[in-house]
Amino acid sequence: MNGIQLSRLPLSGRIFCTLFLLGIGCGALAAFAQASTAVGMSPAAVQASLAPDLPMTGMQHGEAGGEKEIDLGQISSEAKMTIRTPLLIQTSHTHLFGQTLIAGLAGLIFLFTSVRERTKAAIVALPFLGTFLDIGGMWATRFVSPSLSMLVIAGGTLFALGYVLIAALSIRDLWFRKETA
Amino acid sequence: MTIRVVLLFCALVGPALAHVTPPIVLASDRDAITTLLPGARRHFVREVRLTDEERQSVQNESGWRPEEDFYRFYIGRDEQLHDLGAVAFLTQYTIHGPVRIAVGLAPDGKIKGALVVELSEETYPWVKTAIDAGLLRSFAGRDAHAPFPRAAGGSSMSGFYSDIIAALVRRAALVYEAGVLKRPP
Numbered sequence: 196m197n198g199i200q201l202s203r204l205p206l207s208g209r210i211f212c213t214l215f216l217l218g219i220g221c222g223a224l225a226a227f228a229q230a231s232t233a234v235g236m237s238p239a240a241v242q243a244s245l246a247p248d249l250p251m252t253g254m255q256h257g258e259a260g261g262e263k264e265i266d267l268g269q270i271s272s273e274a275k276m277t278i279r280t281p282l283l284i285q286t287s288h289t290h291l292f293g294q295t296l297i298a299g300l301a302g303l304i305f306l307f308t309s310v311r312e313r314t315k316a317a318i319v320a321l322p323f324l325g326t327f328l329d330i331g332g333m334w335a336t337r338f339v340s341p342s343l344s345m346l347v348i349a350g351g352t353l354f355a356l357g358y359v360l361i362a363a364l365s366i367r368d369l370w371f372r373k374e375t376a
Numbered sequence: 377m378t379i380r381v382v383l384l385f386c387a388l389v390g391p392a393l394a395h396v397t398p399p400i401v402l403a404s405d406r407d408a409i410t411t412l413l414p415g416a417r418r419h420f421v422r423e424v425r426l427t428d429e430e431r432q433s434v435q436n437e438s439g440w441r442p443e444e445d446f447y448r449f450y451i452g453r454d455e456q457l458h459d460l461g462a463v464a465f466l467t468q469y470t471i472h473g474p475v476r477i478a479v480g481l482a483p484d485g486k487i488k489g490a491l492v493v494e495l496s497e498e499t500y501p502w503v504k505t506a507i508d509a510g511l512l513r514s515f516a517g518r519d520a521h522a523p524f525p526r527a528a529g530g531s532s533m534s535g536f537y538s539d540i541i542a543a544l545v546r547r548a549a550l551v552y553e554a555g556v557l558k559r560p561p
């Protein structure tokens with residue numbers, strides 16, 4: 196792009212780009228481990244953490260109270276976090292800033308690869324779309340329908356796919372592609 | 377040129393990373409219920425929706441107004457269905473992340489015990505200091521109307537979170553009193 200190619204960067208530039216992409220990859224793996232232990236990686240687990248808390252007793256709207264015998268097995272034995280609206284706001288603001296900056300900086304490196312323009316446009320958009328789907332899905336799960344928890348999983352997958360493609364193609368150009376005029 | 381690029385990079389990424397504080401879950405809900413209701417053979421869920429008058433009475437007492445649509449208590453009973461106590465979970469969202477606790481209440485509304493079940497990585501050292509200083513043990517035997525002590529020692533942040541935990545424990549006792557004890561059976 197504009198005459199700049201990753202394959203023509205000086206050694207310092209190539210090391211910088213490579214280490215940045217590797218660092219983000221390690222961060223993404225840690226984030227995956229964090230999400231899978233604190234919440235879970237299935238739509239049902241996301242739903243359990245995000246969906247509004249409904250009465251277990253079947254108490255209807257306007258009723259003052261209700262009681263029901265339960266088996267303790269109905270209560271989660273796993274140490275899972277619950278995400279209510281204040282935490283959702285907190286999570287959204289940190290992740291929208293963080294993931295957008297990561298997508299932006301990784302995408303900036305990727306813009307200077309030799310990939311065809313249309314393919315490049317599609318791949319560079321993936322982490323951004325994944326972020327919007329991920330965070331938007333959390334809000335949709337809480338306020339529209341619990342069944343939309345699958346959007347959170349889809350968003351995370353899209354972000355990961357975009358990162359892998361960006362990192363792999365960038366590193367290919369940085370270290371394995373012959374310089375072209 | 378290189379220095380400018382590195383500085384720009386740090387300026388952009390630094391603030392974003394500085395605010396991410398992952399949650400720490402210390403105990404599952406089931407573990408908290410079994411710990412705070414020892415001896416219970418049967419378990420029940422009691423859910424109460426407070427009236428405006430009940431919400432107002434809690435606010436008059438504590439300055440805090442219960443805003444949740446309903447509050448849930450896990451009740452423990454023996455084989456003869458005698459009440460052994462109840463457990464409530466309450467959360468406070470702070471700028472450093474959530475603090476969620478489980479409060480064990482005796483049938484007369486007195487506090488049997490409390491556990492911190494969820495907090496954030498950032499608040500963990502402050503809360504741990506308060507717990508190590510005996511904060512959670514200090515609630516046993518108190519009711520919602522007794523003055524709550526602060527944990528001795530520790531940093532000002534530890535004292536801040538001790539106050540938050542104490543307020544949550546008191547809120548649980550107040551909601552139990554308003555929504556369960558003061559209501560006709």
